[in-house]
Amino acid sequence: MSAAKSKAKDFLLAVEGLTVSFDGFKAVDDLSFYLDPKEIRVIIGPNGAGKTTVLDLICGKTKATSGSIKFDGKELTKLKEHQIVHSGVGRKFQTPSVFEDLTVFENLEVSYPQGHSVMGALAFKRDRAVIEAVEEVAETIFLSDALNEPAASLSHGQKQWLEIGMLLIQKPDLLMLDEPVAGMSVTERKKTAELLKVITKDHTVLVIEHDMQFVGDIADRVTVMHQGKVLSEGSIEHVKSDPKVIEVYLGH
Amino acid sequence: MFDGYTSSELMSIFAMQGFAGLSLFSVFVLMAMGLAIIFGQMGVINMAHGEFMILGAYTTYLTSGFFQSYLPGLFGGYFLIAMLLAFLVCAALGALIEWLMIRHLYHRPLDTLLATWGLSLIMQQAYRSIFGAREVGVELPDWMMGAFQVTDLVELPINGLFVMIIALSIAVGVYLLMYRSGYGKKVRAVVQNRPMAEAVGINSAGIDRATFALGCGIAGIAGAAFTMIGSTGPSSGQAYIVDTFLVVVFGGAQSLIGTIVSAFGISQAQSTMEFFLSGSMAKVLTLLVVVGILMLRPEGLMALKVRR
């Protein structure tokens, strides 16, 4: 245990002994895993395995019952959501949650990491730097032509990209994506895989995904969760051939 | 504030005020049951709930008048008929209101609050136009007069006891309906997952209407019971609405047991303090404590910790 703790410093994210229970039901049970900088990690697992809850715990949406989450040396379990965001963790939700009334430009502008306090938001000015940052991100997420469209008019896939863009403009060190290709067409999936490859050049990414084809395309390593615990971990081939994993997915 | 009382005096003060608080408790439980069903199960805030209760009270008033004039021999039993009528009248109006107004406002709880407030203004003024601004009272049948002599000092009025029995039977009835019947299962299914409930063939619109009507019907029974312990005026209902909402919220919106416990706690606290302080300060203190606790524990007394 002490060896693992001392190692924690080399990881970008070190989750140790993480547990959360809802009225006695342990949704996440003594979970530990570690992310290297610039790694793409995919979490897979059957429904109800606790995947989304893990992301909720890391970004502070749910408070852990016990355990620790160390990010870049900081303990996240004691921080509030916005403080976790400021320390460099971005989270995309399963269903696209963008500001439908605002244009794409305004969506990205609101996410720009400046003027986060009440007074800051009152004093915030749309200057050159903001416009350039927005245009750059829009380019990355294939939405340069839609900057002035209201977000409500975007397709489902474009909204997913926009939300990823809203994370990118915050310049986070760790991006967490919950089923980024769910409900996307085949072409959109391909473009999203491309997008993720670009993103991972300078971000660490933690993804929840069901589509095994897509997982194979992007993952460095895969963590398989089952009933709130880590069932298996390693390369996609390793995981696929793990008898425990086969048992869980095909056994019942 | 306890200065100058011996401990035995304090005991009997608490006992006396406790009994006095029980009729407040009955009104709270009766009103809160209907509110809790509508709010807890449907997320709708019904600000006109007090007016539905008063509709039940006026129905009882009219029924008692009818029996006095035409069926004086059966007067002893009029109350049961009145209670049934009060339930039916209020439930029917509730179903109508749901169809006209509420069903357009699901998922906009703040708007239901404003719209039902408008409804309450209209109902109050309608009562004022029809029944006049003065309060009316019903005549109690003979068997409800008088009191049980428990000890030399303590006596229990029969009408108060009767109302309490009604309140508790309704609470039991609501519990059985919600947790032991097919209808209750459907209601809870719709609350937890509306699309899924619809997918397995539950008529969610019908369930909504029935639930709203049921809540209003219970308010009607509450009104019938209310006539036994107090007189009825156009704005008698509004006097209780805020307290009752606090009772519901304080008990935890989804919990019937919580509602009863909080109704008991709030009514007892208020009536006990009333002895030592002026009535208005007792009320201020009670409300302040409730609001204070709600600020510290917003989910109410009894709430499940659930994964959202």
Added chain:
Amino acid sequence: MKNSSPLKWFGSREGLYYLALAFLLVVLLPLMLDPFRLNMVGKYLTYAFVAIGLVMCWGKAGILSLGQGVFFGLGGYCMAMFLKLEASTPEATAIQSTPGIPDFMDWNQLTELPWFWEPFHSFSFTLIAVIGVPVLLAFVIGFAMFTRRVGGVYFAIITQAIAAILTILIIGQQGYTGGVNGITDLQTLMGWDIRTDAAKTTLYFICVGMLFLCLFIARLVQNRKLGRILVAMNAQEMRVRFSGYDVAAFKIFVFCLAAAFAGVGGAMFTLIVGFMSPSFIGIVASIEMVIFCALGGRLSILGAVYGALLVNAAKSGFSESFPELWPFAMGALFIGVVLAFPNGLAGLYQTYVMPLEDKLFERGKGARAEATPAKPAAERKPKTEKTDDYDPMIDSYSPEKS
């Protein structure tokens, strides 16, 4: 786009709306109405302060407070306490058993001024308290509720309970507050008799001035990024939180802002009407204030002013001729505003009148339109200028909600 000079703004469509309101309040009504009626309009306008606050708090940020009467009342009572002390000089109250204290205290056997009345001898303290007391209470309530993520109907019910508590408290503590009659018989403000027609007209214009100041502040907030965050928070609170904003802080801010506006309105009410009583605080008064805002259009600060004026004018009109019909009308208004036209008068204006204006503007402006684009209507923003410098003078964002 460096054409944001104030003069040009007055030529824009939005500028014209403000000019029209100013014309109505500063020129038209004072010319048309006798001092008594103008004083009534002044009274209605004091409610507009509350309605503007509700637009910011409820319309934009989605926080429905049913206790705005509390803040209105606190502002009003602060002012009334100052005026009452000024009216209760030892000479004027020589017949009392304790001269020098307000008459109702004497009637309730108080023999000295309660401690919390003492500072209200000072006018500057009173001015601070008019805003400070409501804001402080709003901060305490907001801090307790919003940091614990209490919102929606729970917040509405708790604010309503607070309105009930304060009313009962004021009525119950007659000796300290004047009880159900309130604080009456107010005469002078720093020696200036506020009961004369001339004084009432002056107060009316002060009220209009303060109203425009509040409109300006509200407009500044709504057009900055702050305003956008408030609206975004209403629709997607979670996303705002995970974009790095402390949602509770924003909610507390807007709730305090609304309380400050209400406090100013209450103080103006006391000055214009000449007394303050608990009937302007309670549950019924507080929820009526919501309808001023809802009728005007819950997203429009200008609409709120018209809403407050119209509802109160209608109320006076009804109670002069058909008092028994007023509750029906008011009830119907609540239901209608929610069911039939949730965006109120401003929404109707946008749907039915603005298209006509568009035609008018296009014909009138012709070639000039290119140089100074008219203020775009909410949904029909010209796409070309969006990435230009952000111009706080142009109301570029006011989303419609269903």
